Amino acid sequence: xxxxxxxxSVMVQQNKTTIFTVCYMxxxxxxxxxxxxxxxxxxxxxxxxxxxxxxxxxxxxxxxxLNTCISFDRKKRRHNKKQVYTGDELFGCNERDTQQxxxxxxRITQLCPLDRAxxxxxxxxxxxxxxxxxxxxxxxxxxxHLYRIREQLKNMSND
Numbered sequence: 502x503x504x505x506x507x508x509x510s511v512m513v514q515q516n517k518t519t520i521f522t523v524c525y526m527x528x529x530x531x532x533x534x535x536x537x538x539x540x541x542x543x544x545x546x547x548x549x550x551x552x553x554x555x556x557x558x559x560x561x562x563x564x565x566x567l568n569t570c571i572s573f574d575r576k577k578r579r580h581n582k583k584q585v586y587t588g589d590e591l592f593g594c595n596e597r598d599t600q601q602x603x604x605x606x607x608r609i610t611q612l613c614p615l616d617r618a619x620x621x622x623x624x625x626x627x628x629x630x631x632x633x634x635x636x637x638x639x640x641x642x643x644x645x646h647l648y649r650i651r652e653q654l655k656n657m658s659n660d
Contacts, residue, residue: 509549516562526621527570541566563635571614608657616650
């Protein structure tokens with residue numbers, strides 16, 4: 502294994518949870534999440550030599566993961582396949598917490614891909630500035646998006 506492969510392997514290992522979190526926000530099926538994870542890793546590897554450190558490593562990983570998942574989501578929506586929710590494996594919580602998380606996840610997946618990405622990054626406790634850098638908008642625009650998203654989530658039904 503050469504040095505580049507070692508550096509890449511360490512980077513993926515350190516950011517595995519982040520990548521899985523992004524993938525999970527775009528799919529409800531565990532196999533699909535695993536496939537998305539692999540696709541993100543492939544795209545990261547393809548761009549690894551070109552990554553120059555202009556942005557933080559984490560920002561670059563989020564950007565690649567989100568772009569990969571958004572592209573996947575668009576293709577999936579065109580095919581309009583029905584999926585089964587398998588969130589119980591991810592949360593080891595009591596029944597009430599699990600139900601609330603299922604409702605939140607269901608509502609978030611109804612958002613457009615950009616809004617879903619913004620919510621995901623916000624839930625990861627990333628600053629508005631970094632979210633803006635990842636998404637390609639200003640920090641003020643992130644704030645406006647989050648306000649509108651919160652209102653939209655509040656007004657969604659539990660169906």
